[in-house]
Amino acid sequence: MTKLKTIPKMAKNFQQKAGVNFGDNSPEFLLAVANEYGEIAQFNFGPFKFVLISNPEMVREVLITQAKNFPKGNRDVRLLSRVLGKGLVTTNGDEHKRQRRLSQPAFHHRRIASYADTISDYADVVGSDLVPGQTINMAEEMEALTMYIVSKTLFDVDMEEMVERSAEIGHSIDVLQTLADKNFDKLFNLPMWIPTPDNIKNRRARKVLDSTISAIMQERREAGENGVAKDTGDLLSMLMLATDEDGSFMSDVEIRDQLLTLFIAGHETTSNALLWTWYLLSQHPEVEEKLHAELDQVLNGRLPTMEDLKSLPYTEMVLKESMRVLPPVWSLNARVALEDTTVMGYPIPKGVQVFVSPYVLHHTPQNFPDPERFDPERFSPENIDQIHKYAWIPFGAGGRVCIGNSFAMMEAQLILATLAQRYRFELDPSESVRLQARITMTNKGGLKMKVVEREQPIQTIRLDNSTLEMVS
Ligand code: HEM
Structure with a gap:
């Protein structure tokens, strides 16, 4: 059996460090989390546990292959x-x-x-x-x-x-x-x-x-x-x-x-x-x-x-x-794991809420190079194939x-x-x-x-x- 990976947990003082709060400016906050912790990160909001994913292959798993769960x-x-x-x-x-x-x-x-x-x-x-x-x-x-x-x-x-x-x-x-x-x-x-x-x-x-x-x-x-x-x-x-x-x-x-x-x-x-x-x-x-x-x-x-x-x-x-x-x-409705599962080798326990945020996916440099630049040519017939199907959602x-x-x-x-x-x-x-x-x-x-x-x-x-x- 392949060893499960560990999901990075957001540090307690991260909101302060990043200078943005969840709630006040949620898209910027989620993007800061993804930039700091990578393709998958865990954070809490009050009593709720969230996992944020920003890898399009993970999006495929949550929204398509494991959608029932x-x-x-x-x-x-x-x-x-x-x-x-x-x-x-x-x-x-x-x-x-x-x-x-x-x-x-x-x-x-x-x-x-x-x-x-x-x-x-x-x-x-x-x-x-x-x-x-x-x-x-x-x-x-x-x-x-x-x-x-x-x-x-x-x-x-x-x-x-x-x-x-x-x-x-x-x-x-x-x-x-x-x-x-x-x-x-x-x-x-x-x-x-x-x-x-x-x-x-x-x-x-x-x-x-x-x-x-x-x-x-x-x-x-x-x-x-x-x-x-x-x-x-x-x-x-x-x-x-x-x-x-x-x-x-x-x-x-x-x-x-x-x-x-x-x-x-x-x-x-x-x-x-x-x-x-x-x-x-x-x-x-x-x-x-x-x-x-x-x-x-x-x-x-x-x-x-x-x-x-x-x-x-x-x-x-x-x-x-x-x-x-x-x-x-900017964010899809949170999805909740019905049963314990894994997403690309990371464990997702039952009850965890998964955030899929178009804003975060669209601003992740791995998905869109130089993401802050407004450039319609990304979607030209010559370039569009370079965009992952689940990176632009x-x-x-x-x-x-x-x-x-x-x-x-x-x-x-x-x-x-x-x-x-x-x-x-x-x-x-x-x-x-x-x-x-x-x-x-x-x-x-x-x-x-x-x-x-x-x-x-x-x-x-x-x-x-x-x-x-x-x-x-
Ligand atoms: C630019 C315009 C629009 C955007 C960006 C947009 C975006 C979205 C997104 C992201 C979802 C999925 C939410 C999720 O999975 O949690 C959704 C669902 C939905 N949208 Fe739109 N939407 C737009 C226009 C429209 C229009 C024009 C209609 C109807 C006249 C519509 C009706 C719906 C409905 C009914 C759902 C729920 C579908 C389901 O769960 O089966 N939307 N929309």
């Missing part, structure tokens, strides 16, 4: 369930498998492709409202845009309706996200049945969202026949019409939790990916110039379509590199890989292509990066940027059934 940990599932109920993100085992099977068709390539024009149109409308010279909070702009898009594609609720409903819905989502983040920051949380002010807020916000979603589902059933929902082309229709192998439909509660999950998982992530991309472009004029050249050459002022995406490889490379440097999901990996990854890539590419044709965004001189790493990673307080019109006059036009419509 490493489900999501109870703490993460419990805290997220307070907000999301029992959807894809918060279930494990057979329940998760069933939900994944039923939800997968909603993310089929053809279905997703049908949303492309909506996305470019929405990006164009938001772009038309921007005023050159104006300073905007980029985080708010991207959040609003991705929320409009997710509302339209999930529920077929359009922008005007969303704006009308958004005060209520937007506020409830904000409340839930803030509470979820707050819960993760605390070592212990009181159970939901105790009427603490936060638990009451949580329940109220869920109630607003639950009743909104239930009302939309009811409308669908009434519009359909024999109680079967009408297919209106959105993701909700797909979920309401999905049947399992035994012919059973998802229950109303399952659909409701799934929708809320998709709504929350589907917009803050994409909006942060875009936020960081605009930031990185503003700091790298040579990359921005190359991006503009590609967009001008391929689109020549027209709104991008799904078809165009394959002719915009540099746009895709920019996004991939942006999600490497500043991954919106902004969407996770294995059976729990992000179900919306193709949707998100398409959406981000279309938004980037639409807006970057018209504008550049300059970082406000008062701004700096203050990573705020909660469930997703954003910039504390948002990011002020100045809208600058591109030099050549750009017209956004769509060729639609041989009609040439001048949008602006």
Whole structure:
């Protein structure tokens, strides 16, 4: 039998030595641990024992080959369930498998492709409202845009309706996200049945969202026949019409939790990916110039379509590199060993929580040489093979890989292509990066940027059934 290796344990004074604390700046803290202790390291947070891995082969073991022995940990599932109920993100085992099977068709390539024009149109409308010279909070702009898009594609609720409903819905989502983040920051949380002010807020916000979603589902059933929902082309229709192998439909509660999950998982992530991309472009004029050249050459002022995406490889490379440097999901949910096991010869006892952090993997020099350098060429067709399959994991990996990854890539590419044709965004001189790493990673307080019109006059036009419509 091969001898087991020893996992280095983080020294007690390491937080002080490294000058970063877990909790305050978790991504930087985890990276400091990996840099100091290597591919696997053990540390404690209160009573919890964690192991951090940063070798992609170990990631393969935890997320793929031994995935059954490493489900999501109870703490993460419990805290997220307070907000999301029992959807894809918060279930494990057979329940998760069933939900994944039923939800997968909603993310089929053809279905997703049908949303492309909506996305470019929405990006164009938001772009038309921007005023050159104006300073905007980029985080708010991207959040609003991705929320409009997710509302339209999930529920077929359009922008005007969303704006009308958004005060209520937007506020409830904000409340839930803030509470979820707050819960993760605390070592212990009181159970939901105790009427603490936060638990009451949580329940109220869920109630607003639950009743909104239930009302939309009811409308669908009434519009359909024999109680079967009408297919209106959105993701909700797909979920309401999905049947399992035994012919059973998802229950109303399952659909409701799934929708809320998709709504929350589907917009803050994409909006942060875009936020960081605009930031990185503003700091790298040579990359921005190359991006503009590609967009001008391929689109020549027209709104991008799904078809165009394959002719915009540099746009895709920019996004991939942006999600490497500043991954919106900086850490996957902790995985917990069900049984004693080993990972690449290191013993992992039952109950230990394993951290897989895209931020750490993406910033480890063994995985990406000169990791702090922003260089989209890493993802060029000539270079991409040098990247280990499990070293770049902004969407996770294995059976729990992000179900919306193709949707998100398409959406981000279309938004980037639409807006970057018209504008550049300059970082406000008062701004700096203050990573705020909660469930997703954003910039504390948002990011002020100045809208600058591109030099050549750009017209956004769509060729639609041989009609040439001048949008602006
Ligand atoms: C740039 C945008 C996005 C990023 C970076 C991202 C990232 C991730 C990551 C890392 C995971 C895995 C978490 C884990 O294993 O612990 C995940 C899961 C998930 N994502 Fe995304 N996501 C994005 C967009 C979306 C969109 C647009 C949707 C839906 C419309 C979505 C829905 C989900 C769902 C439902 C899961 C759970 C899947 C499962 O466990 O089976 N995400 N996402």
